[in-house]
Amino acid sequence: MVNGYKIRTDLALEARESVGEANGEMRGVEIEESYSEKAEVKMTKVIIHTKNAARDLGKPMGTYITLEAPAMLEADEDYHREISELMARELDDIIPNSEKEQAVLVVGLGNREVTADALGPNVVDNLFITRHVILEYGKAAYNRTKMNLVSSIVPGVMAATGMETAEIVKGVVEQTRPDVVIVIDALAARSTKRLNRTIQITNTGIHPGSGVGNHRNALTKESLGVPVIAIGVPTVVDAATIVSDALEKAPYSGEEPKVFAELNNMYVTSKDIDATIKRLSFMISEAINIALDGEFEEDKV
DSSP states (O other): OBTTBOOOOOOHHHHHHHHHHHHOSOTTEEEEEEEETTTTEEEEEEEEOSHHHHHHHTSOSEEEEEEEOGGGGSOOHHHHHHHHHHHHHHHHHHSTTTTSOOEEEEEEOSOTTSGGGOHHHHHHHTOOOOHHHHHHHOGGGGTOSOOOEEEEEOOOOHHHHSSOHHHHHHHHHHHHOOSEEEEEEEEEESOGGGTTTEEEEESSOBOTTGGGTOOOOOBSHHHHSSOEEEEEEEEEEEHHHHHHHHHTTSOOOSOHHHHHHHHTTOEEOOTTHHHHHHHHHHHHHHHHHHHHHTOOGGGOO
C-alpha cells in the first residue's frame, strides 16, 4: 500500500520486494538469482511454495522467472538475439515435457488498437506456425523426425468480440487439444526502471487485465485443463505510484489523497512505445520459436 492506495504490479519480483521491505525474509518463498555476463541479463527466480506466502504476495503458488536487461530497449539485433536465446532456455526448462513432441497453442492477449497493449498480437504475428502443415503433410514436410505442432490465436478484447477471452481460448483448447498453452500479455509494473526492460515467465497462468484493475477470467491449468505458461513484459506503470514516489521526496502538503484519487485509474507508458513493442514482440517470438524448435545456437556444431 502506498498512501492508502494499493500498488498494482504483475511482477512477482516486485510483489516480493514490496513485502520484503516491511517483513524481511518470508517463509514459503524461495529466491534464486543469477547473472548472464554474455547477455548482461539479471535473472531472478521466485518460487512460491505455500498458500500463506501466495496470499501475502497476492500471487498464485508457482515459479516466476524474471529477466531484467536495462539495454533491452536498444536497437541492437545481435544483443536481442542473445536475450532470445537465454529466454528460450528458461522456457525450455519451465515447459512440462519439453523434450517430447507436443502440441502447443500460443495465445496473444491484448488489443491491437492500443499500442501498449499490443504485445501479445504482435508476438503471434512473428511465430513459426506448424500445426496445419504437419497435419496435412506430416513431419516430412520439414525434413524432421521431431516437430512440435504449433498453433496460435489472437482472441481480441471483449469490447470487440462480446466474449470473455477465457471462453474463446477454452473453446479452442477443447477442439485442438494442445498439450500446453503459452500466453503472452502486456503487464503493469511498480517501478519505471522495469518498464519495457523486464520479461516475466511463469507456470501459474495469467489473469488478463489484472495489472490495470480490469479483472477477467483466469487462464490457468485449472480453468483450461492443460499447463499454462505465461510470458509478459511490463509496458505501463500506475500513474499514482509514480506520483507517490515523487511525493515521498517532497514535504507533506495535505493534498495527496485528492491527487491519488484523480490518478488512480491512469497509466503511463513510454513515448516510443510503438517502436519498443515491435522490438520486444520480435525478441519474444524468436525465443518461443527457438524453444519450440529445440535447436539452441550453442548446441549447433
